[in-house]
Amino acid sequence: MDKVTATQTGLLSDALDAAGHHLPMPCRGRRTCGKCGVYVAGVTVPADEHEAALLARYPQPELPGYAFRLACMCQIRGTVAVVTSSIAGVVVADVGMELISYDGTEPQSLGCAIDIGTTTVTLLIFRLGDRELLAEVSQLNHQVAYGSDVLSRIDATATVGSARLQDVIVTQLTGMLDTALRQTGAQATDITRMTITGNTTMLHLLDGLPVRSLGVYPFTPQTLFGETRPARDIFPGLINAELYLPPGISTYVGPDVVCGLLATGVGAAGQAELLVDVGTNGEMAVSDGDRLWCCSTAAGPAFEGAEISAGMPALPGAIEDVWLADDGRIGYRTIARKRPKGICGSGLISAVSTFLDAKLVDETGAMRGTAIEIGNSGISLTQADVRRLQLAKAAIAAGIDTLLAEAGKQAEELSVLHLAGGFGSYMSSESAVGIGLLPPTLIERVSASGNAALTGAVLLTLSRESRGIAEQRAARAEEVGLATHPVFMDRYIEQMSFSGDDNV
Numbered sequence: 319m320d321k322v323t324a325t326q327t328g329l330l331s332d333a334l335d336a337a338g339h340h341l342p343m344p345c346r347g348r349r350t351c352g353k354c355g356v357y358v359a360g361v362t363v364p365a366d367e368h369e370a371a372l373l374a375r376y377p378q379p380e381l382p383g384y385a386f387r388l389a390c391m392c393q394i395r396g397t398v399a400v401v402t403s404s405i406a407g408v409v410v411a412d413v414g415m416e417l418i419s420y421d422g423t424e425p426q427s428l429g430c431a432i433d434i435g436t437t438t439v440t441l442l443i444f445r446l447g448d449r450e451l452l453a454e455v456s457q458l459n460h461q462v463a464y465g466s467d468v469l470s471r472i473d474a475t476a477t478v479g480s481a482r483l484q485d486v487i488v489t490q491l492t493g494m495l496d497t498a499l500r501q502t503g504a505q506a507t508d509i510t511r512m513t514i515t516g517n518t519t520m521l522h523l524l525d526g527l528p529v530r531s532l533g534v535y536p537f538t539p540q541t542l543f544g545e546t547r548p549a550r551d552i553f554p555g556l557i558n559a560e561l562y563l564p565p566g567i568s569t570y571v572g573p574d575v576v577c578g579l580l581a582t583g584v585g586a587a588g589q590a591e592l593l594v595d596v597g598t599n600g601e602m603a604v605s606d607g608d609r610l611w612c613c614s615t616a617a618g619p620a621f622e623g624a625e626i627s628a629g630m631p632a633l634p635g636a637i638e639d640v641w642l643a644d645d646g647r648i649g650y651r652t653i654a655r656k657r658p659k660g661i662c663g664s665g666l667i668s669a670v671s672t673f674l675d676a677k678l679v680d681e682t683g684a685m686r687g688t689a690i691e692i693g694n695s696g697i698s699l700t701q702a703d704v705r706r707l708q709l710a711k712a713a714i715a716a717g718i719d720t721l722l723a724e725a726g727k728q729a730e731e732l733s734v735l736h737l738a739g740g741f742g743s744y745m746s747s748e749s750a751v752g753i754g755l756l757p758p759t760l761i762e763r764v765s766a767s768g769n770a771a772l773t774g775a776v777l778l779t780l781s782r783e784s785r786g787i788a789e790q791r792a793a794r795a796e797e798v799g800l801a802t803h804p805v806f807m808d809r810y811i812e813q814m815s816f817s818g819d820d821n822v
């Protein structure tokens with residue numbers, strides 16, 4: 319057996335690929351064959367139900383200190399050692415992420431990292447000394463009752479007040495923290511460090527700050543954070559913990575983007591790279607190895623499965639992949655192989671890409687008929703669904719084009735496209751290119767970074783030095799305003815087409 323060290327965040331198969339170790343992946347990472355198994359040691363997200371079921375099909379001998387995992391499903395959160403009998407040589411993966419380890423004096427104490435997404439909130443508890451992940455809790459943001467996007471939440475505060483939305487999120491986080499602590503058997507007093515990231519509006523609402531100015535020109539924030547304070551200010555039980563709120567760049571390029579930059583290494587000196595975080599807001603950053611540009615574009619919640627007639631979050635039963643089979647029929651797969659209940663963001667992209675291949679939808683987005691059923695799932699997409707995806711895709715693709723124009727780069731000059739976001743790891747690069755969301759010349763250079771904002775929050779919890787790096791990067795980043803940018807306006811119209819032309 320040979321041993322490889324991979325230093326990466328995101329999918330293990332991507333880290334191995336980036337290191338030049340191409341595992342045999344019979345189902346091309348579609349998570350069906352169960353044949354991409356490797357032994358892993360290090361910080362990983364525990365196997366979900368689907369991976370566990372596949373692993374049970376092919377039992378493996380034990381290797382002390384290592385877990386047997388499927389590389390196309392195993393999310394890694396830092397440095398891991400991988401043992402496989404099918405790869406040759408020993409290589410240290412060359413990726414941009416800074417090697418950050420705990421710089422405190424109590425290795426047994428616990429850290430907590432939280433990402434408040436507009437749609438989903440995720441909380442991790444881990445041991446600081448060895449970064450062992452002890453608990454992960456993820457829930458729909460309870461503030462969705464006040465609107466699915468940032469602007470509707472801001473509007474809602476005019477009626478119910480910021481304090482009400484603050485109360486909703488603090489109550490939710492307190493409950494999630496209790497659940498996570500129960501899972502680990504630890505006490506609140508064991509937590510000594512905590513980082514909470516999110517977009518600028520989510521952190522304003524967490525802090526109970528007024529948000530009206532975030533929603534109207536010139537979109538002025540009350541603060542851009544980048545501060546440490548006692549965690550008990552928000553969570554009275556966390557009497558031993560310090561809370562770090564990472565810095566943002568502007569109202570619409572927030573602390574979550576800065577965390578993503580830290581996690582992926584985009585903006586560190588060196589290579590030209592692109593970070594795309596696809597969510598309710600599309601946030602992007604490009605570095606030419608020296609300067610760093612970033613922007614945010616309102617993609618709407620289509621990528622999160624919201625405002626789509628059969629849309630749902632990426633939960634068991636959501637259609638997550640769609641393809642055209644050899645016999646011309648449309649195949650599909652649901653999360654956890656459950657009966658189809660709806661469709662999530664990755665399924666939506668892959669369904670529309672398949673409809674384009676099957677000529678059921680044309681490049682202008684016009685659909686044959688008023689709705690198309692996905693295989694025999696009972697789940698259909700309507701013309702309005704396709705139009706929503708078209709708008710969201712155009713916003714992201716035109717944002718990428720504008721950043722590249724600012725940086726004076728062509729897509730093919732970039733060495734890596736880091737794809738982050740709730741479903742970035744699950745979205746098929748082929749489908750994303752198929753609908754023209756990502757430039758086709760980068761298809762071989764896509765690295766799925768998972769929830770890069772959350773990974774960045776883990777790094778900021780581990781090390782105070784990393785906070786200095788994040789603050790410098792935030793200060794150095796140049797924000798590109800898209801609303802009146804001539805390149806954005808031109809490209810937005812052109813990118814409404816599903817052709818996927820790489821014509822920047």
Ligand code: FES
Nearest residue numbers: 347351352354390
């Ligand atoms: S490649 Fe088939 S399950 Fe991973």
